[in-house]
Amino acid sequence: MSPKRTAFGLLGLVVFMVGMSFAAVPLYDLFCRVTGYGGTTAEGRGSDTVLDQMISIRFDASKNRDMAWEFRAPEQRVSSLQIGQTGLAFFEAHNPTDRVIAGQASYNVTPYSAGAYFTKIDCFCFTEQVLQPGQTVQMPVTFYVDPEILNDREARFVQEITLSYTFFEIDIPEGEVSLAPAQPADEEG
Incomplete structure (x- = not known):
């Protein structure tokens, strides 16, 4: 060769x-x-079946160390709902800086065996988030636990599911208009 x-x-x-x-x-x-590997959730429209059995959902919020936002889990850190019942939680993000920052949330569900049965109907994590300087937003996630969880040999014993989000800074999407005031040009003379 x-x-x-x-x-x-x-x-x-x-x-x-x-x-x-x-x-x-x-x-x-x-x-x-x-x-559903690694606790990745499903996306859905809502469950037609609501069972009497209760399950707890714990919320967790974190951010990448380079992300300048403040990011918080809902004030009620644990929510109990019936399997199949639709739940709603609001996470909060605040941009304390003087610049526009875009972010994207990644999510995870533990225990992993429950990931395929934790279904998000709507979530802030589906889209990029852009916060103006000083802006605070409430970001909703609508979800339910699929009753099929009770047919899974491992997942049927799950009593509590943790939904975790981590925010990462991303490039500002094209077309996003900044409401931030323009920086004054340096004047000479």
């Missing part, structure tokens, strides 16, 4: 590996959404 052919083969391998590294996150996310 010639050195030139070896170099092109290695270059192709590097390009392939870089491409796969960019594809890994979306592919893993798709895998988790389809299988």
Whole structure:
């Protein structure tokens, strides 16, 4: 094998590996959404069945260390509801800075066995959030626990589910208009 052919083969391998590294996150996310692996929740419209059995939902809020926002879980940290009953919780985000900041929330459900049965009807995590300087927002999540959880050999024993969100700063989406005042230009003279 010639050195030139070896170099092109290695270059192709590097390009392939870089491409796969960019594809890994979306592919893993798709895998988790389809299988419920890793506590990834389902998205739905609501349950037709509400059971008498109660389950507790605990809420957790955190942020990436580089995220300048303040992010809080609902004041009522634990909510008890019937399996199949629709629940609603409001998380709070505040931008204490003097600049516009965009964020995206990632979420997780524990225990993992319950992830496939925790269904979000609507959630702030489905879209990017943009907060103006000093802005505070209440961000809702509407959810239910699918009654099918009782047919799962592991998940049927779950008494409490924890829904966790972590906010990360992202680039401000194109087309977002900042309401922040323009910075004055430096004046000479």
